[in-house]
Amino acid sequence: xxxxxxxxxxxxxxxxxxxxxxxxxxxxxxxxxxxxxxxxxxxxxxxxxxxxxxxxxxxxxxxxxxxxxxxxxxxxxxxxxxxxxxxxxxxxxxxxxxxxxxxxxxxxxxxxxxxxxxxxxxxxxxxxxxxxxxxxxxxxxxxxxxxxxxxxxxxxxxxxxxxxxxxxxxxxxxxxxxxxxxxxxxxxxxxxxxxxxxxxxxxxxxxxxxxxxxxxxxxxxxxxxxxxxxxxxxxxxxxxxxxxxxxxxxxxxxxxxxxxxxxxxxxxxxxxxxxxxxxxxxxxxxxxxxxxxxxxxxxxxxxxxxxxxxxxxxxxxxxxxxxxxxxxxxxxxxxxxxxxxxxxxxxxxxxxxxxxxxxxxxxxxxxxxxxxxxxxxxxxxxxxxxxxxxxxxxxxxxxxxxxxxxxxxxxxxxxxxxxxxxxxxxxxxxxxxxxxxxxxxxxxxxxxxxxxxxxxxxxxxxxxxxxxxxxxxxxxxxxxxxxxxxxxxxxxxxxxxxxxxxxxxxxxxx
Ligand SMILES: Nc1nc2c(ncn2[C@@H]2O[C@H](COP(=O)(O)OP(=O)(O)O)[C@@H](O)[C@H]2O)c(=O)[nH]1
Ligand SMILES: [Mg+2]
Numbered sequence: 362x363x364x365x366x367x368x369x370x371x372x373x374x375x376x377x378x379x380x381x382x383x384x385x386x387x388x389x390x391x392x393x394x395x396x397x398x399x400x401x402x403x404x405x406x407x408x409x410x411x412x413x414x415x416x417x418x419x420x421x422x423x424x425x426x427x428x429x430x431x432x433x434x435x436x437x438x439x440x441x442x443x444x445x446x447x448x449x450x451x452x453x454x455x456x457x458x459x460x461x462x463x464x465x466x467x468x469x470x471x472x473x474x475x476x477x478x479x480x481x482x483x484x485x486x487x488x489x490x491x492x493x494x495x496x497x498x499x500x501x502x503x504x505x506x507x508x509x510x511x512x513x514x515x516x517x518x519x520x521x522x523x524x525x526x527x528x529x530x531x532x533x534x535x536x537x538x539x540x541x542x543x544x545x546x547x548x549x550x551x552x553x554x555x556x557x558x559x560x561x562x563x564x565x566x567x568x569x570x571x572x573x574x575x576x577x578x579x580x581x582x583x584x585x586x587x588x589x590x591x592x593x594x595x596x597x598x599x600x601x602x603x604x605x606x607x608x609x610x611x612x613x614x615x616x617x618x619x620x621x622x623x624x625x626x627x628x629x630x631x632x633x634x635x636x637x638x639x640x641x642x643x644x645x646x647x648x649x650x651x652x653x654x655x656x657x658x659x660x661x662x663x664x665x666x667x668x669x670x671x672x673x674x675x676x677x678x679x680x681x682x683x684x685x686x687x688x689x690x691x692x693x694x695x696x697x698x699x700x701x702x703x704x705x706x707x708x709x710x711x712x713x714x715x716x717x718x719x720x721x722x723x724x725x726x727x728x729x730x731x732x733x734x735x736x737x738x739x740x741x742x743x744x745x746x747x748x749x750x751x752x753x754x755x756x757x758x759x760x761x762x763x764x765x766x767x768x769x770x771x772x773x774x775x776x777x778x779x780x781x782x783x784x785x786x787x788x789x790x791x792x793x794x795x796x797x798x799x800x801x802x803x804x805x806x807x808x809x810x811x812x813x814x815x816x817x818x819x820x821x822x823x824x825x826x827x828x829x830x831x832x833x834x835x836x837x838x839x840x841x842x843x844x845x846x847x848x849x850x851x852x853x854x855x856x857x858x859x860x861x862x863x864x865x866x867x868x869x870x871x
Contacts, residue, residue, distance in 0.1 A: 832863055
């Protein structure tokens with residue numbers, strides 16, 4: 362069921378391709394082209410430009426929801442060619458926006474000097490840029506035999522793409538002071554005569570220089586800017602970016618369609634993920650094994666625990682896949698799930714989540730083992746075998762149970778179910794706030810980073826341990842709902858569909 366919904370992808374399935382160097386060298390005189398109006402039905406051509414290492418490729422990764430796009434490194438010139446990617450309407454398949462990742466404008470100041478020395482100031486900006494593109498230094502041809510001339514072939518790639526684009530995003534590293542080279546970059550950008558949207562990246566780090574930047578930008582007639590952190594992702598920031606871009610265009614239908622579709626997709630993704638989690642919880646809650654009093658319960662307990670651990674991993678990977686973070690083993694930027702992979706049957710972990718197991722509630726609670734035991738046909742607890750093995754962990758019903766014999770049912774206890782639910786919700790929130798450019802493993806615990814109240818580790822807890830939602834309680838009497846008991850996974854999943862839907866509503870957090 363959930364697999365199908367995963368096809369609601371809003372990113373291009375096609376591999377991005379490296380553009381031929383001259384593919385976008387348009388031979389039409391620029392003056393003959395209407396740049397500010399985009400024909401309807403045509404994708405918006407959006408160039409992403411800026412100094413090297415400002416996070417251009419990272420922003421594209423996050424917008425594309427693609428951890429594999431391009432190459433991201435904290436080094437100069439990792440992106441050497443213009444790379445194209447596209448944002449597609451997940452319903453209609455229309456290409457809405459074509460994004461162009463560009464190499465950095467490494468030496469805007471040197472280029473500006475060249476332009477001042479070699480082009481006439483009376484010509485307009487586009488003409489002067491075209492003169493540059495026609496010159497030898499733009500092809501890098503002179504570099505090999507002359508040290509006087511610099512090689513501006515990388516800058517030429519950026520400028521060629523600018524002249525072929527409808528608008529540009531100018532990415533700013535918000536930690537950087539306003540330097541002369543950035544002013545020269547902006548001057549060159551303005552010559553291309555397309556709308557430019559300054560975008561502040563690294564906004565999570567510090568805001569120190571944003572004011573100075575905004576003053577400088579305003580003096581260049583750039584009054585609107587956007588904050589967009591490609592690592593600490595906020596969906597609303599992304600929408601603001603598209604919204605701001607739309608205000609700069611006469612025809613913004615493509616962006617309107619994009620915003621609408623992305624909003625729908627983001628909501629669908631949320632619902633789908635909650636169903637994945639609810640379905641997993643029901644599968645675990647319905648999990649039951651029967652033992653005779655005389656049997657050694659330990660092997661069964663261990664099997665049950667292991668089945669739950671594996672099932673949780675599978676659920677986590679389903680969540681990762683829906684949000685396009687993919688499998689740890691093959692990811693270009695491995696996602697560290699350690700915080701989510703601690704043993705759910707570890708009593709210390711329960712404590713850290715603020716979940717307490719009670720000795721009184723269930724007579725047969727195997728305290729610290731995460732399993733409830735209920736005797737069939739009697740409300741009494743555990744048998745002798747358990748008394749010996751579980752030792753101090755066991756509630757003191759052992760002596761009464763000694764006298765009874767019969768069959769016991771073993772279930773996953775409410776505290777463990779609550780822990781599994783809390784942790785899944787936490788992971789889900791972390792995924793919704795993680796940009797696809799993030800490489801930092803420690804970001805992966807949402808509640809640790811976002812809890813307003815340090816004394817309240819329970820902020821993500823969907824319910825109090827002793828008030829399990831009705832769907833989970835019901836699941837306990839429906840062993841056929843669990844693929845862990847029956848091994849019939851599709852059939853069991855069908856049986857718990859309705860309950861999963863209704864339980865998913867109780868997981869909503871936003
Ligand atoms: N903390 C943080 N790091 C970022 C952000 N954006 C990019 N980076 C890092 O900055 C470095 C350069 O990013 P990259 O996308 O390659 O920059 P480009 O040269 O402009 O394409 C990489 O190490 C990224 O992981 C951000 O918003 N926050
Ligand atoms: Mg890059």
